[in-house]
Amino acid sequence: MEQRVIDTLRRVFELNGFLGIETRAVEQGSSLLKKGETSKEIYLLSRLQEVGQENDTPVEERLGLHFDLTVPLSRYVVEHSGDLAFPFKRWQIQKVWRGERPQEGRFREFVQADIDVIGNGDLPDHYEVELPLVMVTALEQLREFGLPKATVHANNRKLSEGFYRGLGLTDIEGVLREIDKLDKIGADEVSKLLVEGCGASEAQARACLELAELTAANGTELAEKFDALCAAHGIATDGSNESYALAREGLDTLAMIVDEAARIRPGSVIADLKIARGLDYYTGSVYETFLDGAASLGSICSGGRYDNLASQGNRKYPGVGLSIGLSRLVSYMLHTAGAHASRVSPAAVLVAVWNEDERTASNRIADALRARGIAADVAPTAAKLGKQIKYADKLGIPYVWFPGQDGAGDEVKNIVSGDQNPADATSWRPDTVVARQTVVID
Amino acid sequence: MEQRVIDTLRRVFELNGFLGIETRAVEQGSSLLKKGETSKEIYLLSRLQEVGQENDTPVEERLGLHFDLTVPLSRYVVEHSGDLAFPFKRWQIQKVWRGERPQEGRFREFVQADIDVIGNGDLPDHYEVELPLVMVTALEQLREFGLPKATVHANNRKLSEGFYRGLGLTDIEGVLREIDKLDKIGADEVSKLLVEGCGASEAQARACLELAELTAANGTELAEKFDALCAAHGIATDGSNESYALAREGLDTLAMIVDEAARIRPGSVIADLKIARGLDYYTGSVYETFLDGAASLGSICSGGRYDNLASQGNRKYPGVGLSIGLSRLVSYMLHTAGAHASRVSPAAVLVAVWNEDERTASNRIADALRARGIAADVAPTAAKLGKQIKYADKLGIPYVWFPGQDGAGDEVKNIVSGDQNPADATSWRPDTVVARQTVVID
Structure with a gap:
């Protein structure tokens, strides 16, 4: 199940020109402690031989497990800046760990699927509409597994900040943090x-x-509603008001995002000004993504634009990225959306064994099938035929192959339909290609 | 590079009917401490909030990272024994961690690729020849990446133990441990x-x-040489000698393995009685795998039969398994075997942008290509054409697409050959399908 979802996402990301990277799970404490609210949920490592002495080393010099894929990306970009072509578009699907007390539906260990684009010095804002649309496309592909329609809710930090400042507030991060708790x-x-x-x-x-x-579905509606709200709260909407100018900068980007998204994929992205995001590194667009009829699940894919996460001397590497919480999503798909995991063999055929002396003949048939790309297993023992068929059935293998004896030809039985026909391992093909789950998670 | 190797292995494992599973990286200390020499190289975890108090908890109750995929498999099989069809054949490709001092060419974090078959109560010995042959087949597929020919060297613990006991030795584990250091x-x-x-x-x-x-290439040679060695050291080779009977049991299995392997894949498996394996849980066959001309690399794929690793009450789950040290192997392929990693885009086409107002037209072309399975990227800015082509070149994207202007049709340029031709995004196909690396490891 999860493997098929990963394969689907990877295909969409690569069709869109994102390069796959993988970073080590273990990072320096100093990197991990740098940014983000989740920095308090780090798992630190200690070698078994060092138990009892691990606190002689400051946390910054110890090793820990990455808690997201954004912090490792910023290290990666700085380390490899000389080799990369910018803007650098990458996908990354890996496990991350959070050192939190485990609760219902929250895992210590889970898989995230991220896309980011990183610029060298600057980064055009068209990526702020393209990246959420790639995620919408990817989530759309997951509807075949029973996932409901996904909608990206976008906001812009500059819009919120300008408005709050216009009201006379100064603790902008504090206000964003509280607004983020609204739901x-x-x-x-x-x-x-x-x-x-x-x-x-x-x-x-x-x-x-x-x-x-x-909320607004297009840029004109957004601008009208926002200006009306400013007027209602005494915020001047002319060019001399710096707070309004800041808000307007954010609003223009947000308007561009919803209008462009509406042209390409109507209904996929809306402006929703309650979106705040807890993480402190976002500087412009912020996104959360909700599934129809699954409000309690919360956002399944979040992100935003961050201009100051990675830097090297005076050089900045601004980025836009979104992250799918894949383990939670797969868990939802399995428990609610009607998808189901099962432990089935990837084999399409089980080759029967008449007696142990003839196992080699059965192995040869299996190898002939495999050479033609047909996954095949061989019965574990020369048990009674009924037992061999039962084994195939338990593994979800649809065909059982009977090697010919005493000069007779081979036959193959579809154990679902009961049909049995003569067959040749160098030419036979299964009737239907059954989509198969290949990785079981535990 | 590594992703392509993983995809290749996965395909071979699934063609042979192995089911993919994934287990969590974090296991209980009590599981990790149970078995194997590497149990001393565990990374234990502590939550950042608990720093300073972590030693209040006994190591057995703490969490740690798995150091191999065999210990997690034995936990998995016992936990899911009611749901699995036995013999249970699984592949598993995951990161593992060793809490060792990092040295040249040794990683704290690396990927292992394992196959195992686990029986319920008993397990036929034909799997002791089939599993190494699946690994040989998989390694054979990697020769397209420059890997030299691989040969499995097999021994049997019972053979060694019987011989040592026949000599009058009693510290069998000790002798095996020292013999393992021979190379x-x-x-x-x-x-x-x-x-x-x-x-x-x-x-x-x-x-x-x-x-x-x-060493011996077939069963007859093996038996003759072994009996001659027994005679030379005064070990009686008749049925009344229990030590010889034990050795003979191991020898018969080993002879079956080399003879059967020679029939299916000549030259792939030899008997090599110096193979000992440090791990204490092997009870029968043991394997190591060496590459032609790469003796210094040591064994790249090792394993064996273990009858007592997993159990539940009186019920035992004997297994046979082999493990490829994938990170070391990929590192060898990159540095020695002539394979090379590069940071190329998965895109086959870069769609040029004449000016930012016409970006939507370029996006439409890219989407039309993607809908037909052709990975496409769009130029990051409407820079001078030369700069856009240079960007494609740096990313290794072979084609640049020029959207038609003023009623003219689109054209596509192969930037390697220089050819430029009219093209339609709903029907055009790239000339060659270039095999591409999609995941960069760091």
């Missing part, structure tokens, strides 16, 4: 936190919540 | 260790070394 704890609680923790008045808190309620 | 430290040193550490006389040590020198 979890509701408007009343967020309002309280804005007043108590971010220096907002009741009116300012209400304005922040009104902004978070704003 | 590293030479005969003189091993002889010394046998005398000093394993209670052997000079004559017994010499006999052990003579056994280790014995």
Whole structure:
């Protein structure tokens, strides 16, 4: 199941010109501690021989497991900047680890599927619409596994920041952090936190919540609604207002994103100004992705634009990236969306064995089939025929092959339909190609 | 490079009816400490929040990273015994971690590619020839990447143990451990260790070394040489000698393996009685695999039969398995065998952009190509054409597509040959399908 999903995503990413990379799971503590809210959820490593002495080494010099694929990418880009062609587009599908207390539906170890594009010095903003659309295309391909339609909800940090500043607020990161909790704890609680923790008045808190309620399907609607909200809260919408100018910069990018996305894939991306993202490294566009009828699952694919994550001296490497939480998504597909895992053999044929002395003949038939790309297994023992057929059935192998005896030709039985026919291992093909799950996760 | 090698191995394993599984990287300390010499090289985990208190928890109750794929398999089989069809044939390709001091050419983190077959209660010995042959077939497929011919060297623990006991030795594990060092430290040193550490006389040590020198390409040769060696050292070769009977049991299995392998794939498996394997869980056949002209690399694929690794109450799950050290092998292929990694885009075409207002037209062309399975990228900026072509060249993209302007049709240029021709995105195909590396490892 998961392997098929990975193969599907990889195909879409490569069709779109993303290069696959893999980074080591183990990074220096100093890299891991640099950025992001999740830096508190790191697993540190210690060698068994060092147990008891591991705390002699500062955390920065110890090793730890990566908790996302963005921090390793920024290290990778800086280390290989001389060899890469920029903008550098990469996909990466790997396990990540979070040192959190395990809870229902939360894993310590899970697979993320990321795409990012990294520029050298600058990065054109058309990537801020292209990357979410690649993810929408990829998620669309997963609908064959029962996944509902996905919609990207986009916002822009500059828009939010400009609006908050226009209201007179200054703790921008604090406000974003509280707004990010909206779906979890509701408007009343967020309002309280804005007043108590971010220096907002009741009116300012209400304005922040009104902004978070704003959604729009196109750029014109977005601009009209936003300007109306500014007017309602006394924010001047002329060029002399620096806060509005900042907000407008974000709004223009967001408008471009929803309009361009609507042209290419109508209904795939909407502007939704409650999207805040907890991570502190986003500087422009931010995205979350929701599935129809699966609000409780939360965002399944999130990301944004980050201009300051990777740098080398004065040189900056701005990026845009999105990440699918693949383990959670596959878990949802298995438990809710009707997909199902099963432990079936990849073999299409089980070659029977009449007696152990004739195993070589059965092996030869299997090898002839394999040479033609047909996966084949050979019965483990020369048991009674019924037992051999039962073994094929338990493994989900649809055909059983009977080697010819005493000069008779071979025959093959479809154990689902019961049909049995003469067959030759150098020319026979299975009737149907059954899509098969090949990797079982545990 | 590594991804293509993995895809090749996976295809061979599945053609042979092996089911892919993946197990979590993090296991309980108690599982990890159970078996095998490498249990001393475990990385233990601690949550960042617990730094300083981690030693309050006994090692058995802490979490650690798996150091091989055999220990996790034995846990998996016991946990899922009710759902599996036995014999259970599985492939597994994953990272493993060793908490060793990093040295030249040794990684803390590497990929292993394993196949194993596990029986429920018993396991027919024909798997002891089939599994090494599947690995030979897989390694044969890697010759297209420049890998030299591989030969499996097989021995049997019962043969060695019977011979040592026949000589009057009792510290069998000790002798095997020292013999395993033969290639590293030479005969003189091993002889010394046998005398000093394993209670052997000079004559017994010499006999052990003579056994280790014995190789044979077929069963008859093996039996003749072995019986001659027994006679030379006063070991009775009649049925009344229990030690010889044990050795003979191992010899018969080993003879079956080399003879059967010679029938199917001549020259792929030889009997080589110096193969000992350090791991304590092997109970019968043991294998190491060497590449022609790469003796210094050591064994690239090792394994054996283990009858007591997994059990549940009185129920045993005997197994046969082999493991390829994939990272070392890929490293060898890159540095010595002439294969090479490069950072090329998976895209076959770069669609040029005349100016930013016409980017949508270029995106449409790219999407039309992708819909037909042709990987395409779009130029990052509407730079001068020469710069766009240079970008394609740096990424190894062979074609640049020029969208038609002012009513003219599209054209496509092969930037390797220089040919430029009219083209239609709904029907054009690249001339050659270039095999591409898709995952870069770092």
